Amino acid sequence: MGAITPRTNKDGSTSYKAQVRIRKDGKVLHQETKTFARRQAAVAWVKKLETELADPAGLKKALAEDPPLKDVIDRARKETKRAMSKSKINVLKMIEAHDFAMKRCSQIDSAALVGFVGGLGVSPSTADNYFSHLASILKIARPAWGFPIDEQAVNDARVVMKRLGTIARSNKRDRRPTVDEMNRLMDYFSKSKSTRGDTLPMTSICLMTIFSLRRSIEICNITWNDLDIDGCRVMVRDLKHPEEKAGNDTWCYLTPEALRVILAQPKVTGQPRIFPHVPKSTSDAFASATLALGIEDLTLNDLRHEGASRLSEMGWTVQRVASVSGHRSWNTLKRYTHVREVGDKWAGWEWLDRIAPQTTPAS
16 A cells, blocks of 8 residues: 655655555545655654555545535635624635645644634634634534544643633623713713704613613614503514524513503504614714713723613612513623622613603603
């Protein structure tokens, strides 16, 4: 099976090309070639490889399909029935375009993964996101298609990168708005609508964010058909989840205040959405307002955390908060259980009564 061919190099030295082939019925089933500077090394490699291939298990491994990573990613995208999030698709496309994607499955070990992720030049939280999307593909390659990728290598790489600080979860924000800051913001948005004719109902969006714990993209996607008034709940489409997003529709309970805000919105003929606006425009409007008012380090998303903190301060259990937020895992919400029970910071807040009066009937 093995052959060694001497070659004269340009500098006059001699190298040895070692080649091992497995044939059946005149066809080459498997072939490996390697060049050595010494004949003894070439002979040793040929003998070792011939011994491995003489074993049925070794031969099976050698004959296994060993495609480059880019082909594995492409196959995963084509054969996965569950819709991938836009974020995951973009990350996988970036990896496909990288030189690392030319590595074959058998070449992807923990060291290769650590080197690739570490060389991306992104923040640890972004690197963690990239690696998680890649790992989800690598972990199905062997059991699904028989490709020679060691799942343990993926697990080892994750442990190493965590210890090195290459990957890390994003820092938890703890910025909470004061009642005074929210009063100023609500007054600003109210005047913007009346004086400049702004069409974004930012006063309602802010109230909805605090009292429903919903993201702006979720708020702007809710339809009247998603609302269950009697059950005081709403169907949240594509609820954000670490592994699932598209198609992850979940019933979430509404606080009484959130239901009031929804019922205060006008119904527009031919418009199924309750808040028919572009999510990014809401966060941009909020950022512009905080800049204009000199309110530092406060984002629209911080109002969600304020809402969760509020419920915890009112004595709600983690389970009950999760029924509103939609979290499947309670670990994310445990940070709010350490706050002291101090009652409802927003009880009797004038802006709730002004935007969503208690007596407002459904339109």
